[in-house]
Amino acid sequence: NAGVTQTPKFQVLKTGQSMTLQCAQDMNHEYMSWYRQDPGMGLRLIHYSVGAGITDQGEVPNGYNVSRSTTEDFPLRLLSAAPSQTSVYFCASSFLPGQGPPEAFFGQGTRLTVV
Amino acid sequence: AQSVSQHNHHVILSEAASLELGCNYSYGGTVNLFWYVQYPGQHLQLLLKYFSGDPLVKGIKGFEAEFIKSKFSFNLRKPSVQWSDTAEYFCAVNARGNTGKLIFGQGTTLQVKP
Numbered sequence: 001n002a003g004v005t006q007t008p009k010f011q012v013l014k015t016g017q018s019m020t021l022q023c024a025q026d027m028n029h030e031y032m033s034w035y036r037q038d039p040g041m042g043l044r045l046i047h048y049s050v051g052a053g054i055t056d057q058g059e060v061p062n063g064y065n066v067s068r069s070t071t072e073d074f075p076l077r078l079l080s081a082a083p084s085q086t087s088v089y090f091c092a093s094s095f096l097p098g099q100g101p102p103e104a105f106f107g108q109g110t111r112l113t114v115v
Numbered sequence: 116a117q118s119v120s121q122h123n124h125h126v127i128l129s130e131a132a133s134l135e136l137g138c139n140y141s142y143g144g145t146v147n148l149f150w151y152v153q154y155p156g157q158h159l160q161l162l163l164k165y166f167s168g169d170p171l172v173k174g175i176k177g178f179e180a181e182f183i184k185s186k187f188s189f190n191l192r193k194p195s196v197q198w199s200d201t202a203e204y205f206c207a208v209n210a211r212g213n214t215g216k217l218i219f220g221q222g223t224t225l226q227v228k229p
Contacts, residue, residue, distance in 0.1 A: 030214075030215075031214050031215030032215065033215050033216070033217065035219070040124065040221060040222075041221060042119075042121075042205055042219040042220050042221040042222045043159075043205065043207075043217075043219040043222075044219070045216060045217065045218065045219075048215045048216050049215065050214070050215055056216075058216065059218070090158065090159070092217070094214060094215055094217075095214075096214045100164075100166045101147035101149070101164050101165075101166040101209065102147065102209060102214040102215070103161070104161070104217060106158040106159045106160075107158060108157075108158050109158055
């Protein structure tokens, strides 16, 4: 049981390049999310999904696209990378237990540098 | 919209000192509340969570938090910190019924001196 797997772990991009950060979970969780972590800013929600085929914007969606064609995968696409997108990106999956709050599981993160 | 504010950005303590990290949230409806910890180089791990019932919740590693509804607060406490508690701590809120949308505070870096 791998949990939430993010690839790659590290990436350097040139300004204007595009790329996709991969996120896969093997826990059959309905909900998946992408966050970016910047010093002094905490984690900010980029996009999230409440199930296959359904996505919504978070706090900082500009410059990023997502899709959710399967329950397992939730890729994050940078359309035209900018230095302001240099950050550590975390993917999370979560589920709602029968009783209690949702439980979230986080991936190991992708450290992205845009030069 | 929900928002979360953590008052302390950087806290330095000696081992055995007591810890209290402040967290206030802004949201008019019912929320679930969480504290996460991130050890250096690692991903986030759940420390504790509040859903309903007793406002004093206990988590892992001796941490506890108290939900005060009238103050919109969910402060994290530990009576005696250890060097291994050195980490970044995040408070987060999730509006009830909006699973998957966690809103985080800015984080507090805790440094415990041996």
